[in-house]
Amino acid sequence: MTLSGGTLTSHVGDRIFTVFEGNGLWMPAGVVHGGRATAGAEFHDALFAPDRTPFVFEEPKAIEMTPLLESLLAHLSRTDLDAPARARAESVVFDVVRPSARQFALQVPGDPRIDAIAAALLDDPADDRSLEEWARLLGASERTVTRAFRRATGLSFAQWRQMLRVHRALMLLSEGFDVMTVSETLGYAQPSSFIAAFRRVMGTTPGAFFEAAADLSS
Incomplete structure (x- = not known):
């Protein structure tokens, strides 16, 4: 495709x-x-x-x-x-044909101990319940949840949720939503927090990322 x-x-x-x-x-x-x-x-x-x-x-x-x-x-x-x-x-x-330098894939856990967390966040990435709250809800320890995420995805719970939010942000930004709207939709308190999270995952700001993508396709 x-x-x-x-x-x-x-x-x-x-x-x-x-x-x-x-x-x-x-x-x-x-x-x-x-x-x-x-x-x-x-x-x-x-x-x-x-x-x-x-x-x-x-x-x-x-x-x-x-x-x-x-x-x-x-x-x-x-x-x-x-x-x-x-x-x-x-x-x-x-x-x-060559692989792109931009390989962006999110691993879904597939672990019954944490599948409920993944499903809830996939449905609503803005869900800001903490690791402690999720562990209490699932009747598990924070350590168990953390280990399950690491083993299944290679990421911590916080890193996995951040990656998911960036996936969703890319779709929203591509549809024309501005940074402030995307930030609010994904549960960030301030646009600057969203931009910082985006930069941690993508290595650049949302604006610079889409400018570079436009240049590559032109």
């Missing part, structure tokens, strides 16, 4: 991928997935026969949509290509 404008969120097994403008998502054959694109986003499918694919990414992966790759995929979308012409174009695609 290739994306133009906005973001695409795809739920694949126990992970949630967020793909930005200027990128695509490589999906191996047979992988069940679902998702949604933000308003104004356009995405296109490019299908390749597994037996004619000389390499396989073992898992879904964001790929960089260079101008050359976009041109090749547009060429392959033609319905008048004969088999030899299609094979030649596909061989070039497989030669130039």
Whole structure:
């Protein structure tokens, strides 16, 4: 799948991928997935026969949509290509396709001890209940919850919630909501707190991030 404008969120097994403008998502054959694109986003499918694919990414992966790759995929979308012409174009695609430097996937825990927390936060990322409150609600110790998050996702509870909020922020910002509205929607007390959290995850501010994405796609 290739994306133009906005973001695409795809739920694949126990992970949630967020793909930005200027990128695509490589999906191996047979992988069940679902998702949604933000308003104004356009995405296109490019299908390749597994037996004619000389390499396989073992898992879904964001790929960089260079101008050359976009041109090749547009060429392959033609319905008048004969088999030899299609094979030649596909061989070039497989030669130039590269993983994107921006791989942004959120691991969903899949641990019955903390699945209720993940489900509640996926439904409402602004839920600001503390680790202590969640542990008390689940009848578990804070240490148990912390270890479960670390083991299942590689992140602490606070880090996982922050990552989830940034995933949601990317979608909201792509739909045209301003930083203040996104900050309030996601439960931050001040826009500056949201911007700082975004920078910790993405390495830059929301404004700079989307400016860079626009430059890459232009």
